[in-house]
Amino acid sequence: MKILVTGGAGFIASNVVDGYVEAGHDVVVIDNLSTGKKENLNKSATFYEMDIRSPELPKIINTEKPDIINHHAAQISVPASVEDPGLDADVNIKGLINLLEASRKSGLKKIIFISSGGAIYGEADNYPTDETYPPNPLSPYAITKLASEHYLYYYHHQWGIDYTILRYSNIYGPRQIPNGEAGVVSIFMNLLMHNKECTLYHFPERPSGMIRDYCFVGDIVEANLLALDHGENEKYNIATGVETATLNLFNVIFDSIKTIKGDLDDGLSNPRRAIARPGDITRSCLIVEKARTGLGWQPTTSLDNGIKATLEWYTKHQ
Ligand SMILES: NC(=O)c1ccc[n+]([C@@H]2O[C@H](COP(=O)([O-])OP(=O)(O)OC[C@H]3O[C@@H](n4cnc5c(N)ncnc54)[C@H](O)[C@@H]3O)[C@@H](O)[C@H]2O)c1
Structure with a gap:
């Protein structure tokens, strides 16, 4: 099968590209390298810098x-989308429309779209949250992800392009970059590996930080493989269903690094606190039952094992 992957030089999609190539598919990547890296590109994929x-x-x-x-x-x-909602909409909406317009004219059969279950539901009353919950986005980023889902529905209805929507939770793993505002696992790892203090963002009533559902990128690759021929015109939460407070995540990372480095300063074990940023939500955890039945997918990597695998990669690549 020939698959065109946009963002294939980035953290998640480069792992997906590797999975597709390994499964014997012919892969084409389009990426403008704004956050993606050339070294993430799979050598067997055709690359267009665009x-x-x-x-x-x-x-x-x-x-x-x-x-x-x-x-x-x-x-x-999310913070960048709050800062500049116009740019966020430009890339996430106009970019999608450009892709869909070109696709309908070329007779494309299907698009797999990456949405955000961690963002679009907002502060959901039904918690943990499944796909039937009416999304209530609380950031421009979440709004553009939800609007994109509506565009896919329209392009299916009007032009017959099938879609599968994967609503990711918080994803972590090899190749995630530590220099953005997103990606707390890589940010904590990078700081601690360099013996620097971490900052834990929290809402005043929750000093141990936000609740999130952290899913390992290796499991995400599996979901993207299954979505090639399952789940037409459906949306799926892709997550673990396990709640983790930022402080718990920090402790798992701190302990893993301490095990391998030995010399980690104990003074770093208590992160500095800062108040949540605009666009942050207090808690997010997703129910993944629909993906189990519809895609035949389930997460298999525990947080401990995922953090160990990620740390192994960072140790080799920092
Ligand atoms: N990381 C997460 O926890 C998470 C959670 C939910 C959803 N997602 C979604 O997963 C996708 C990948 O995220 P990621 O974490 O791997 O981020 P990333 O920044 O590593 O990857 C995005 C890729 O897209 C490329 N890109 C950005 N703007 C572009 C443009 N205008 N034209 C061409 N290429 C462009 C970047 O260079 C990069 O390679 C995104 O759609 C993101 O919204 C991520």
């Missing part, structure tokens, strides 16, 4: 004629 908003994009889709598009490229930062 913005998804580019007027040149339709030519590539027409030339490559993929069977499936897997759309991961996005403006991914």
Whole structure:
């Protein structure tokens, strides 16, 4: 199968590309390298350095004629979307429309779209949250992800392009970059590996931080493989269903690093506190039953094992 992956030089999608190549698929990557890196690119994939908003994009889709598009490229930062909602909408909405317009003209069969279960439900009353809960986005980023889902429904209805929506929770693992505002696992790891103090953001009433559902990127690759031929015109939470407070996450990372480094300063074991940033939500945890039945997917990596695997990668690559 020929699969075009947008954002394939980035953290998650480069892992997905590796999974697709390993499974024998023919993979094409489009990425503007704004946060992605050339060294993440799989050598067997064809690479186009291009913005998804580019007027040149339709030519590539027409030339490559993929069977499936897997759309991961996005403006991914919640704080950045609060700072500049126009840019967020430009990349996440206009970029998607550019892709879908080109796709419908080239006869594309299916698109796999990456949404955010960690963001679109907002402060959900039904918690943990399943896909039937009416989303209530609380940041421009979450709004553009939800709006994108509506565009997919429209393009299916009007132009017959099938879709599968994967609503990720908080994803971590090898290749996540520590220099954004997102990606707390890589941020904590990077700081602690360099013997620097970490900051724990929290709401005043929850000093141990936000509750999140952390899912390992290796499990995400499996979901993207299954979505190639399952789950047409459905949306799925892709997560673990396990709640973790930021402080618990910090402790798991601290202990893992201490085990391998030995010389970690105990003074770093108590992170500095700061008040939650605009756009942050207090808790998010997702029910993944639908993905179990609809995609045949389930998470298999515990937080401890995922953190160990991620740390192994950081130790080799820092
Ligand atoms: N990391 C998470 O926890 C998480 C959670 C939910 C959803 N997601 C979604 O998963 C996807 C991948 O996120 P990630 O964490 O791997 O981030 P990332 O920044 O590592 O990957 C995004 C990739 O898209 C590329 N890109 C950005 N804007 C582009 C543009 N205009 N044109 C072409 N390429 C562009 C970047 O260069 C990068 O390679 C995003 O859609 C994000 O919203 C991520």
